[in-house]
Each structure stands twice: as C-alpha cells, then as structure tokens.
Amino acid sequence: MLNLLxxxxxxxGCEFVLFGELPRERDLPCKSISTRVTPGGxxxxxxxxxxxxxxAVSMIVAxxxxxxxxxxxxxxxxxSDAFGTVVGTQTVGLYSPTSARGFSPTxxxxxxxxxxxxxQQSQQSNPYLFSGYDMRVGIAAQSYAFPSPxxxxxxxxxxxxxxxxxxxxxxRGPLDVASAEIDAQLPVTNVLSIGLIAAxxxxxxxxxxxxxxxxxxSLLLRFRLGPxxxxxxxxxxxxxxxxxxxxxxxxxxxxxxxxxxxxHLPVQNWTDWRxxxxxxxxxxxxxLGNDWSLRAGLFRSTDENYRNFNPLFLEPMLNxxxxxxxxxxxxxxxxxxxxxxxxxRTRTSGNHRRExxxxxxxxxxxxxxxxxxVTDLGPINMFQSVxxxxxxxxxxxxxxxxxxxxGVGINDIExxxxxxxxxxxxxxxxxxxxxxxxxxxxxxQHTTVALPTIxxxxxxxxxxxxxxSYTRGLEDSPIAPAxxxxxxxxxxxxxxxxxDAGVRAVVQPHLxxxxxxxxxxxxxxxxxxxxxxxNVGEISSKGVESSATWTDAEGLTFVAGAVWLWxxxxxxxxxxxxxxxxxxxxxxxxxxTINLNLDYAPAAWRGWGTSxxxxxxxxxxxxxxxxxxxxPFGALNVGIRYLLKLSTxxxxxxLDVGNVANATALTLSSLYLATPQLGRNxxxxxxxxx
Numbered sequence: 001m002l003n004l005l006x007x008x009x010x011x012x013g014c015e016f017v018l019f020g021e022l023p024r025e026r027d028l029p030c031k032s033i034s035t036r037v038t039p040g041g042x043x044x045x046x047x048x049x050x051x052x053x054x055x056a057v058s059m060i061v062a063x064x065x066x067x068x069x070x071x072x073x074x075x076x077x078x079x080s081d082a083f084g085t086v087v088g089t090q091t092v093g094l095y096s097p098t099s100a101r102g103f104s105p106t107x108x109x110x111x112x113x114x115x116x117x118x119x120q121q122s123q124q125s126n127p128y129l130f131s132g133y134d135m136r137v138g139i140a141a142q143s144y145a146f147p148s149p150x151x152x153x154x155x156x157x158x159x160x161x162x163x164x165x166x167x168x169x170x171x172r173g174p175l176d177v178a179s180a181e182i183d184a185q186l187p188v189t190n191v192l193s194i195g196l197i198a199a200x201x202x203x204x205x206x207x208x209x210x211x212x213x214x215x216x217x218s219l220l221l222r223f224r225l226g227p228x229x230x231x232x233x234x235x236x237x238x239x240x241x242x243x244x245x246x247x248x249x250x251x252x253x254x255x256x257x258x259x260x261x262x263x264h265l266p267v268q269n270w271t272d273w274r275x276x277x278x279x280x281x282x283x284x285x286x287x288l289g290n291d292w293s294l295r296a297g298l299f300r301s302t303d304e305n306y307r308n309f310n311p312l313f314l315e316p317m318l319n320x321x322x323x324x325x326x327x328x329x330x331x332x333x334x335x336x337x338x339x340x341x342x343x344x345r346t347r348t349s350g351n352h353r354r355e356x357x358x359x360x361x362x363x364x365x366x367x368x369x370x371x372x373x374v375t376d377l378g379p380i381n382m383f384q385s386v387x388x389x390x391x392x393x394x395x396x397x398x399x400x401x402x403x404x405x406x407g408v409g410i411n412d413i414e415x416x417x418x419x420x421x422x423x424x425x426x427x428x429x430x431x432x433x434x435x436x437x438x439x440x441x442x443x444x445q446h447t448t449v450a451l452p453t454i455x456x457x458x459x460x461x462x463x464x465x466x467x468x469s470y471t472r473g474l475e476d477s478p479i480a481p482a483x484x485x486x487x488x489x490x491x492x493x494x495x496x497x498x499x500d501a502g503v504r505a506v507v508q509p510h511l512x513x514x515x516x517x518x519x520x521x522x523x524x525x526x527x528x529x530x531x532x533x534x535n536v537g538e539i540s541s542k543g544v545e546s547s548a549t550w551t552d553a554e555g556l557t558f559v560a561g562a563v564w565l566w567x568x569x570x571x572x573x574x575x576x577x578x579x580x581x582x583x584x585x586x587x588x589x590x591x592x593t594i595n596l597n598l599d600y601a602p603a604a605w606r607g608w609g610t611s612x613x614x615x616x617x618x619x620x621x622x623x624x625x626x627x628x629x630x631x632p633f634g635a636l637n638v639g640i641r642y643l644l645k646l647s648t649x650x651x652x653x654x655l656d657v658g659n660v661a662n663a664t665a666l667t668l669s670s671l672y673l674a675t676p677q678l679g680r681n682x683x684x685x686x687x688x689x690x
Contacts, residue, residue: 069165069166069167069183069185069689070088070167070169070183070687070689071167071643071650071651071652071687071688071689072643072650072652073087073088073089073090073687074087074090074599075087075088075090075091075092075132076090076092076557076559076597076598076599076611077551077557077599079092079093079549079559079597080140080512080549081093081140081512081514081547081549081559081561082094082514082546082547082548082549082559082560082561082595082597083095083135083137083138083140083545083547083561084096084100084133084134084135084153085132085133085134085135086132086133087131087132088131088132088169089127089169089171089685092559092595092597092613093135093559093561093595094545094547094561094562094563094593094595095135095137095151095563096135096153097111097125097133097135097153098123100135100137100150100151100153101137101150101151101518101520101541101543101545101563101565102520102541102543102565102567102588102589103150103151103520103522103541104150104478105135105148105150105151105152105153106120106123106153107123107476107477107478108148108149108150108473108475108476108477108496109475109476109493110148110150110151110152110153110473110475111125111152111153111154111155112152112153112154112155113130113154113155113157113281113283113297113299114154114155114156114157114283114297115144115154115295116283116295116296116297116340116342117146117297117338117339117340117361117363118155118281118297118299118301118338118340119299119301119336119337119338119363119365120279120301120336121301121302121303121334121335121336121365121367122277122301122303122334124277125155125279126216126218126236126238126277126279128181128197128198128199128216128217128218128236128238129157129158129197129218129220129234129236129279130155130156130157130158131156131157131158132155132156133153133154133155133156134153134154134156135151135152135153135154136151136152136153136154137151137152137500137518137545138467138500138502138514138516138518138545139457139465139467139502139504139514139516141455141469142421142423142455142457142467142469145342145355145357145359145409145411145413145423145425146359146409146411146425146427146453147453147455147469147471148471148473148475149471149472149473149475149496149497149498149520149522150473150475150496150498150520150522157220157232157234157283158183158195158197158218158220159195159220159222159232160185160186160187160193160194160195160220160221160222161185161187161193161222162187162193163185163187164185164186164187165183165184165185165689166182166183166184166185166689166690167182167183167184167687167688167689167690168180168181168182168183168687168688168690169181169183169685169686169687170685170686170687171683171684171685171686172683172684173656173681173682173683173684174206174658174678174681174682174683175203175206175263175678175681176202176203176206177201177202177203177204177206178201178202178203179199179200179201179202179204180199180200180201181197181198181199182196182197182198182199183195183196183197184196184197190224191223191224191225192221192222192223192224193221193222193224194219194220194221194222195218195219195220195221195222196217196218196219196220197216197217197218197236198216198217198218199214199215199216199217200213200214200215200216201213201214201216202214205240205242206263207246207262207675207678208242208245208246208248208262209242209243209244209245209246209273210243210244210246210267211242211243211244212240212241212242212243213240213241213242214238214239214240214241215238215239216236216237216238216239217236217237218234218235218236218237219234219235219236220232220233220234221233221234227287228285228286228287228293229284229285229286229287230284230285231282231283231284231285232282232283232284233280233281233282234280234281234282234283235278235279235280236277236278236279236280237276237277237278238276238277238278239276240273240274240275240276240277241272241273241274242272242273242274243269243271243272244267244268244269244271244272245267245268245271245272245273245309245310245311246262246263246265246267246311247265247266247267247311247312247313247324247382248310248311248312248313248482248673249265249313249316249322249382249673249674250312250313250314250315250481250482250483250671250672250673250674251315251316251587251622251623251668251672251673251674252314252315252316252672253587253623253624253672254315254623254624254625255315255316255317255318255623255628256318256622256623256628257316257318257622257630257666257668257674258316258317258318258319258320258382259664259666259676260316260320260382260383260674260676261676261679262675262676264383265313265382266380266382266384266385266386267311268309268311268387268388268390269387270309270390271309271311272308272309273305273306273308273309274305274306274308275303275304275305275306275308276302276303276304277302277303277304278300278301278302278304279299279300279301279302280299280300281297281298281299281300282297282298283295283296283297284296284297288343291345291346291347292343292344292345293343293344293346294341294342294343294344295340295341295342295344296339296340296341296342297339297340298337298338298339299337299338299339300335300336300337301335301336301338302333302334302335302336303333303334303335304332304333305329305331305332305333306331307328307329307330307331308328308329309326309327309328310326310327310328310329310482311324311325311326311327312324312325312326312327312482313380313382314483316382316674319381320381320382320383320384321379321380321381321382322379322380322382323376323378323379323380324376324377324378324379324380324388325374325375325376325377325482326373326374326375326377326391327372327373327374327482327487328372328373328374328375328393328395329371329372329488330371330372330373330395330398332367332368332369332398332488333367333368334365334366334367334368335365335366335367336363336364336365336366337363337364338361338362338363338364339361339362339363340359340360340361341359341360341361342357342358342359343357343358343359344356344357344358345357351416351417351418351419352414352415352416352417353414353415353417354412354413354414354415355412355413355415356410356411356412356413357409357410357411357412357413357425358409358410359407359408359409359410359411359427360406360407360408360409361406361407361409361427362404362405362406362407363403363404363405364403364404365401365402365403365404366400366401366402367400367401367490368398368399368400368401369398369399369401369479369480369487369488369489369490370396370398370399370437370486370487370488370489371395371396371397371398371399372395372396372487372488373391373393373394373395375391377391396438397438398438399435399436399437399438399489400435400436401433401434401435401489401490402433402434402435402436403431403432403433403490403493404431404432404433405429405430405431405432405474405493406429406430407427407428407429407430407451408427408428409425409426409427409428409451410425410426411423411424411425411426411453412424412425418459418462419458419459420456420457420458420459421456421457422454422455422456423453423454423455423456424453424454425452425453425454426450426451426452426453427450427451427453428448428449428450428451429448429449429450429451429474430447430448431445431446431447431448431449431474431492431493432444432445432446433445433446433492433493435489445492447474449474449495451471451472451473451474452470452472453469453470453471453472454469454470455467455468455469455470455471456468456469463505463506463507464503464504464505465503465504465505466501466502466503467501467502467503467504467516468499468500468501468502469498469499469500469501470497470498470499471497471498471499472495472496472497473495473496473497473498474493474494474495474496475493475494475496475522476490476491476493477491477493477494477522477523477525478491478525478670478671479491480533481527481533481671481672481673483527483531483671483672484527484531484532484533485530485531485532485533486532486533487533489533491525491533491534491535494522494523494535495523496520496521496522496523497520497521498518498519498520498521499518499519500516500517500518500519501516501517501518502514502515502516502517502545503515503516510550510551510552511548511549511550512547512548512549513546513547513548514545514546514547514548515544515545515546516544516545516546517542517543517544517545518541518542518543518544518545519540519541519542519543520540520541521538521539521540521541522538522539522540523535523537523538523539524536524537524538524539524569524570524571524586526571536571536572537569537570537571537572538569538570539567539568539569539570539586540567540568540570541565541566541567541568541589542565542566542567542568543563543564543565543566544563544564545561545562545563545564546561546562546563547559547560547561548560548561554602555600555601555602555603555605555609556598556599556600556602557597557598557599557600558596558597558598558599559596559597559598560594560595560596560597561594561595562592562593562594562595563592563593564591564592565589565590565591565592566591567585567586567589567591568584568585568586569583569584569585569586570584582624582625582626583621583623583624583625583626583627584626585621585626586621586670587620587621587622587623587624587668587669587670587672588668588669588670588671589620589670590617590618590620590667591618591619591620592616592617592618593615593616593617593618594614594615594616595613595614595615596612596613596614596615597611597612597613598611598612598613599611601641601643607642607643607644607645608640608641608642608643609640609641609642609643610638610639610640610641611638611639611640611641611656612636612637612638612639613636613637613638614634614635614636614637615634615635615637616632616633616634617632617633617634617665617667618632619631619632620667620668622666622668630665630666630667630668631665633663633665633677634663635658635659635660635661635663635665635677636659636660636661637656637657637658637659637660638656638657638660639654639655639656639657640654640655641653641654641655642654649688649689649690650688650689651686651687651688651689652685652686652687652688653684653685653686654683654684654685654686654687655682655683655684655685656682656683656685657680657681657682658678658680658681658682658683659677659678659679659680659681660680661680662679662680663677664676664677664679665677
C-alpha cells in the first residue's frame with residue numbers, strides 16, 4: 001500500500017508517520033529513498049531510458065536466474081505484529097525507523113544491521129542494500145541483549161544465497177516517479193556467493209523538488225569458510241541530483257497554518273541539490289566451539305553534500321503570506337565508523353537455556369555544519385508564482401563536530417521453555433563530543449555512564465505471555481533546524497529511559513493479540529530565547545499500543561494496530577523558546593493512530609489478490625500554546641495484484657490507489673516543519689523473477 005503521511009525535517013533530521021509501501025525519508029543532508037512510481041508509462045530518465053537500463057542489466061543476469069525472489073513480496077503476510085515490517089517495497093505497521101512511540105529511532109541512533117550496532121549518518125537507509133527492517137519494541141525487543149529506550153530498527157541485508165537468482169522490478173507512480181531495479185545473486189563456488197543490485201529512478205523526491213534523478217549500485221559478497229563460519233563484506237552507493245527545489249514551510253508555533261499543496265508552491269529554476277550516500281561494512285559469524293560463538297560487524301556510513309539550496313517559507317499566515325529566506329548550505333560531509341563485537345556462550349539443559357553475551361561496541365563521527373549563506377528575500381504569497389534572481393552567496397567558515405563513543409557490556413538471558421525468561425544486562429558507555437567553531441574556544445563534553453537493562457516474560461497459561469522491561473540509554477536528538485542561529489548543529493547525546501509492560505495472547509492458532517503500555521523520557525531540544533537550538537527541558541511520552549494479527553488457510557491475512565500517546569513537555573523556565581510556548585503538549589507526536597491492513601488471495605482466485613489499508617490520525621496540536629489543533633485525518637488505500645507462475649519463474653503486476661477519497665491534511669514535525677498529505681495517487685508495480 002501507498003505511503004500516506006510523512007513528517008520530515010529536511011534541514012535537520014527526519015521524522016515520519018508512515019503507512020504504506022516505502023518511507024520517503026528526507027533531511028539535510030539526507031534525501032528520499034522511495035522506489036515507487038504513477039501510471040502513464042515509463043518516461044526517460046535523464047540521459048537514459050528506464051527500458052534500456054532494465055533490458056541491458058536483464059541480459060546480463062537473466063541466464064542465471066532459476067527461481068522466485070521479488071515477485072511475491074508481501075509485507076502484510078510477512079508481519080508478525082502491527083508495529084512495523086518492511087519487505088522489499090512494501091511497508092505495514094504503526095512504527096518506522098523515524099517514528100516509534102513518539103520518537104525517532106534513527107535520530108536516537110538506535111539502528112542495527114542484522115542485530116549489530118550501526119551508526120548511520122544519513123537519516124535514511126539504503127533500500128537497494130537492505131531487504132527490509134523489523135521494528136523492535138515491546139515484546140519484540142525481548143530477544144535483544146542490549147535494547148534501546150526509543151525502540152530499535154533492525155535492517156536486514158540482501159544476503160546472497162546458494163541459488164542462482166535474478167529479479168527485475170519496474171514501478172510507475174505516484175505522480176511522475178519512475179524506477180527500475182535489478183536484483184541478482186550468483187553462487188560462484190561452494191564458498192562464495194555474489195549479490196548485485198542496480199537501480200535507476202526519476203521523480204523520487206516529488207515532495208521536495210520538481211525534478212530528481214538517482215542512480216544506485218550495491219554489492220554483497222558472502223564467504224562460507226567452513227561449518228559455522230561466514231564473512232559478508234558489502235557496499236551500497238547512491239548518487240542523487242535534483243532541480244527546482246520546493247520550499248520548506250516552517251510554522252511559527254503561534255498561528256494556525258494554511259492548507260497548501262507542495263506541488264504548487266512557487267519554485268526558482270536556479271535551485272538544486274546534489275548528494276551521495278555510502279554504506280559499507282563487513283559482518284562475520286564464527287562458531288568457536290564448546291558452546292561459544294562470535295558475531296562482529298564493522299561499518300562505515302558517509303553522507304556527502306554539494307552546495308545545496310534550501311528555500312524556506314517561515315511563519316506563514318492563514319492568508320498564505322510568509323517570510324521567504326534562501327538558505328544555501330556549502331559542501332558538507334558527515335562520516336562515521338561504527339562496530340559491534342559479541343561473544344556469546346549458549347548452554348541448554350533440559351528446558352533451561354542460558355545465553356551469556358559479552359559485547360564491545362563503538363563509533364567515531366566527524367561532520368561539519370554551519371557556514372551557510374542566508375538571504376532574507378522578504379514576504380511572499382505561497383499561492384502565487386514569482387521569479388526571483390539568484391542572490392549573491394556569502395559563505396563563512398564551517399564548524400566541526402566530532403563524537404567518540406565506546407561501550408563494554410555483559411548480558412545474561414535465562415529462558416525456561418514455555419514458562420518464563422529473565423534478562424539482565426549493563427553497558428558501560430564512554431562518550432566524548434567536541435565542537436570546533438571558528439573564532440570561539442573549543443567545547444568538549446565527556447560523560448561515562450552505566451546503562452542497565454532488565455526484562456522478563458512469564459507464561460501463566462500456554463496461550464498467554466506477560467512481559468515487562470526497563471532500559472536506560474544515551475541517545476542522540478534531532479539536529480538544529482533552519483530557524484536556529486546554530487542551524488545544522490548536532491546536539492550531544494543525552495540520557496533516556498523507558499519502561500514498558502504488556503500481554504500477548506494467542507487466542508487460537510490463527511489469531512494473536514498484543515496489548516502494552518509504556519513510558520519513554522528524553523531531553524527536549526528546542527530554540528531558546530537567544531534563538532539557539534539547545535536542551536530546553538524534558539519530554540515524556542506515555543502510551544498504550546496494541547496489535548492484532550489473523551491468518552488462515554483460505555488466503556486471508558489481517559494486521560491491525562493502534563497507539564495512543566500522551567506526550568508532555570516540561571520546559572526550563574529560563575529557556576522557553578517564545579512567549580507563546582506555554583503549552584505542555586509537544587508539537588510533532590500524533591496522540592492517536594490506527595492502522596488496519598487486510599490482504600486476501602484465496603487459491604480459488606488463481607493468482608489474483610487484493611489489499612486494503614485504512615489509516616486514521618487523531619487531532620494534533622499545531623501551536624505551542626496548545627490552542628490550535630490540526631483536524632483528525634483518515635485515508636483509505638486499495639490495491640489489486642496478479643501473480644503468474646511459469647515453470648520456476650514468477651511474474652506479478654500490482655496496482656495501488658493511495659488516498660482514494662483524496663483527503664487533505666497537514667502534519668508537523670517536532671521542529672515545526674509542515675508537510676501536506678499526498679492526494680489521490682496511483683502506483684503500478686511490475687516484477688519478474690527471471
């Protein structure tokens with residue numbers, strides 16, 4: 001199903017409420033990763049056509065493909081709960097890597113690759129390197145030795161297997177988006193398998209630019225060096241360009257917003273963006289013998305930006321009049337190395353199983369910020385097109401942010417089959433951050449903190465499981481917005497904690513129910529009285545989350561979820577951002593969300609299937625005095641597909657209609673960035689396992 005709502009801060013981190021196939025995650029310096037596409041035929045990519053691209057790569061890989069890989073992807077049938085699952089280009093669930101329990105796991109630094117700690121500098125993952133992700137919150141986080149308060153997004157690499165495979169995926173929609181992707185794996189010997197993914201896309205950033213192009217290439221090598229020993233190096237690279245940037249609309253937190261359509265905001269022909277994204281690393285699994293095993297990962301993440309234009313519409317009024325500012329960011333680069341080493345001893349005796357894990361993890365980050373050329377272009381009417389000459393650019397020296405963090409931990413998990421489990425752990429973390437600002441003395445912050453965790457499950461009956469946990473963490477926060485004096489500056493990591501408890505019931509083999517309650521508390525960052533983005537208080541998010549899944553042999557799958565939040569901000573009296581910031585409800589989190597997904601494909605339909613998704617958002621505050629609220633919003637998506645199998649090959653065609661009723665709505669990020677809902681749209685997906 002199609003993506004319904006996105007809340008993003010292109011200038012300083014990403015936050016999303018996502019429902020549907022692919023997140024469109026974007027910020028500065030990160031960009032969108034959607035591979036979806038609208039009817040009307042495949043138009044030419046800049047300089048090359050999608051058809052030629054797909055044909056050329058298909059001729060290379062088609063002779064080696066022998067069985068299905070991508071044609072029958074289905075996130076609804078793959079989901080074990082309603083909290084967040086991605087399979088290929090399809091997404092279902094209440095949570096995503098940028099939105100979980102009112103916070104962003106990506107911004108918090110809570111990402112994993114196949115369970116191993118990973119620091120990502122762009123606010124998006126690489127969809128051509130990862131096959132999807134699972135959200136680990138509540139009982140789904142019980143199997144993690146070192147969980148995190150704001151939830152974990154665990155990405156799964158597209159690991160090449162032992163069979164010859166190749167798939168082609170063509171997508172058209174929504175709007176003018178078009179993409180082509182080839183996904184192939186080749187077993188060279190009994191020891192080595194190679195995975196290769198190549199993709200091209202146009203129009204992918206439709207929310208933020210009128211024209212956009214992308215090229216992507218990923219390579220994975222899988223070495224099976226002996227029984228219980230595997231090593232997998234990988235690299236994924238994406239090159240992005242776009243032109244005619246759509247303005248970013250920032251609310252002032254005082255006045256209600258006008259309804260607007262991003263596609264019709266005035267744009268300037270001379271604005272553009274260019275950026276590259278690199279994700280690389282190596283993962284190793286080694287069985288050491290005598291119940292011991294080793295898992296390790298070393299990763300590199302790079303986000304490289306050229307000189308990029310950011311048109312800003314600040315403090316818009318209901319009549320559409322806003323202050324127009326052109327923020328031009330100089331070339332920037334953010335890099336990080338991160339690693340995770342785990343040695344585990346596993347012993348089983350009767351119904352008792354014990355896992356003792358020793359872990360070492362760390363990260364090293366360098367990123368520059370600031371130095372922007374900022375020009376106030378005066379008032380503008382958001383609903384009237386006007387051409388403005390490019391202003392002269394005056395850059396200043398950028399600042400440098402460095403982070404070094406290491407952790408040493410031990411975790412013990414005791415499991416008694418069909419009865420209970422108990423997990424106790426602690427991670428001793430050492431964190432150092434230094435900021436170098438031209439013309440100012442250096443600023444270094446250092447902290448050493450022990451981060452304990454405890455969790456349990458209890459089965460009072462065979463169909464009933466009770467669970468609970470308490471976790472402390474040291475987490476990052478969104479970077480400074482365009483409205484701040486220190487725009488683009490990453491704030492320091494701050495202590496967080498989370499407590500949750502709930503129950504899971506397997507009513508019958510086909511039905512599973514989950515109900516849980518939680519509270520998460522973090523530092524609250526905002527613009528203070530000096531227009532500096534800083535720690536201005538505390539934010540807590542209390543809530544109730546639920547999930548219901550139903551599957552049967554007749555081809556019916558139902559995944560439903562709801563989350564109700566009660567977020568609250570406690571501001572420091574001397575650090576209130578503005579006089580109007582008198583409310584205690586933060587802008588950004590949505591108090592109520594319901595997400596229903598139904599998939600039906602009975603055998604009697606002979607390859608045909610259908611899907612329905614309905615998402616509802618409650619009213620949510622749009623001013624910092626809690627006076628004005630955006631109205632509730634509901635959207636319906638429907639889809640129909642056909643799966644054809646010829647010998648060992650599978651082919652599928654899927655048509656999705658998003659926002660069938662063409663409902664309108666706005667969402668606001670925690671940094672006051674306004675994003676309108678995409679109207680009625682169409683997406684056609686063709687996939688072939690060659």
